[in-house]
Amino acid sequence: MSFNVPEVQEKRLVIVGAGFAGFTLANKLRGSGFQVVLIDRNNFHQFQPLYYQVAMSGLEPSSICFPLRKNFRSDSRLLVRVAEITSVDTEQKQIHSNIGVLNYDILVIASGATTNYFGNDSFASNSIPLKSVSEALYLRNRILEDLEQAVLVRDESNKDLLMDIVIVGGGPTGVELAGSLAEMKRHIVPKDYPDLNAATMDVHLIQNTARLLNGMSEKSSQVALEYLNRMGVHVHLNTMVEKIESESVYLNSGKVIPTRKVIWAAGVKASPLPGLPDQAYHRDRRIVVDDHCRVAGTHDIFCIGDVSYFPSKAFPNGLPGLAPVAMQQARYLAKLLLHQKQNQKLTPFRYLDKGQMATIGRSKAVLDFGRLHLSGFLAWMVWLFIHIYYLVGVRNRIVVFINWVWSYLFYDQALRLNIKPYSPGAHSNEGKRSNDRSGSSA
Numbered sequence: 001m002s003f004n005v006p007e008v009q010e011k012r013l014v015i016v017g018a019g020f021a022g023f024t025l026a027n028k029l030r031g032s033g034f035q036v037v038l039i040d041r042n043n044f045h046q047f048q049p050l051y052y053q054v055a056m057s058g059l060e061p062s063s064i065c066f067p068l069r070k071n072f073r074s075d076s077r078l079l080v081r082v083a084e085i086t087s088v089d090t091e092q093k094q095i096h097s098n099i100g101v102l103n104y105d106i107l108v109i110a111s112g113a114t115t116n117y118f119g120n121d122s123f124a125s126n127s128i129p130l131k132s133v134s135e136a137l138y139l140r141n142r143i144l145e146d147l148e149q150a151v152l153v154r155d156e157s158n159k160d161l162l163m164d165i166v167i168v169g170g171g172p173t174g175v176e177l178a179g180s181l182a183e184m185k186r187h188i189v190p191k192d193y194p195d196l197n198a199a200t201m202d203v204h205l206i207q208n209t210a211r212l213l214n215g216m217s218e219k220s221s222q223v224a225l226e227y228l229n230r231m232g233v234h235v236h237l238n239t240m241v242e243k244i245e246s247e248s249v250y251l252n253s254g255k256v257i258p259t260r261k262v263i264w265a266a267g268v269k270a271s272p273l274p275g276l277p278d279q280a281y282h283r284d285r286r287i288v289v290d291d292h293c294r295v296a297g298t299h300d301i302f303c304i305g306d307v308s309y310f311p312s313k314a315f316p317n318g319l320p321g322l323a324p325v326a327m328q329q330a331r332y333l334a335k336l337l338l339h340q341k342q343n344q345k346l347t348p349f350r351y352l353d354k355g356q357m358a359t360i361g362r363s364k365a366v367l368d369f370g371r372l373h374l375s376g377f378l379a380w381m382v383w384l385f386i387h388i389y390y391l392v393g394v395r396n397r398i399v400v401f402i403n404w405v406w407s408y409l410f411y412d413q414a415l416r417l418n419i420k421p422y423s424p425g426a427h428s429n430e431g432k433r434s435n436d437r438s439g440s441s442a
């Protein structure tokens, strides 16, 4: 196998990662005169802020993902390749991957971030991450599967084990998940599972600091906490998770929560590529860039989005891992590359902070924009509008809009399908298992 990219006269610009940063950059470089090769391990772009709605059966995965080839099919100079990039060779100007080697003239690393378990194996093996649409689907299936199991068991403590959920991390993802689960407990479980006592389903949110939503204002943190308290979520502030086992979560307060489901929303770490000069790696794994998004110690390699370390006056520890940062850097880099082509210079990149927001279930959200703090229905409307606006694809926008209107009116969705991925050979084993069962009962 190889990349099978034709050799042409134009300079080859390789982009690793088709997330917010890489996808935006590739869009901006259409018809730019570069041969652009956009590489991702998946053949689609994912809208990460709405993973939690897929996990909560509120949206179908296809409405928050977009096929790369469909997006770029009108541009013959823009090639999409599905591959796992493993390293960079800056001497040879090549990237290495699971499908071979590709030469580049200009390389842009936009490989984003991955789940951070802080080196604790018990966290990694006994919790469910939410950093890809397949993980969101896995979580959806686990929730549905455990509710079905809970109907079948008689023992109350076993029911609790299957119904209760612990979320680790009180950032936007944890808060949004907790709000959605509280609504599922209130509106869905009593209707779909009348044999279960929904009131016994506990949702725990564990946060290691004194407030939720650390990246937002004190006011928004306070409002989010009040909302969650009112919705019946058990919020544990200033609490650390010490160990996670398959059926228990151990907190530093000494409390042990029995549960089969722990959702890990406690942090991410950069996904850098090996092979860059030493000075290019920050101690937290991010890739150090200059104020033109160029990787330290290189001339023709750039880095944008979550994987880049770009300190500024307002953000001395680097710009935050947010979609607007990735998209603004991508737009800037497109401009810079086009300027460079014409031997023109561009002023350094400046991040325009447009604020932050989080939703906490139906009609509730918090929003910070400079000194402006909004909460409640108006903030929720802004949240809805912005998320629909940034979704890729007209169909996706319409589908998501209809889903949200439907949920708002009827408090329900018809998406709670536990579709298990087919794996070859599973049928023969299943046949064998069911034969075994019938054999033993005969």
Ligand SMILES: Cc1cc2nc3c(=O)[nH]c(=O)nc-3n(C[C@H](O)[C@H](O)[C@H](O)COP(=O)(O)OP(=O)(O)OC[C@H]3O[C@@H](n4cnc5c(N)ncnc54)[C@H](O)[C@@H]3O)c2cc1C
Binding pocket: 016, 017, 018, 019, 020, 021, 022, 039, 040, 041, 042, 045, 046, 048, 049, 050, 051, 052, 083, 084, 085, 086, 110, 111, 112, 113, 130, 131, 172, 173, 271, 304, 305, 306, 307, 321, 322, 323, 324, 326, 357
């Ligand atoms: C659950 C969740 C909720 C979020 N909510 C918000 C929100 O509400 N608002 C907000 O602003 N931000 C939010 N974020 C953060 C936001 O999604 C990120 O800041 C943004 O995705 C960063 O864009 P990126 O392009 O740098 O990386 P990503 O979007 O992560 O894209 C990286 C891409 O690189 C690919 N890739 C990585 N390594 C390789 C490799 N070795 N080979 C091939 N391909 C590779 C990946 O498949 C991926 O497609 C959220 C993130 C998560 C996980």
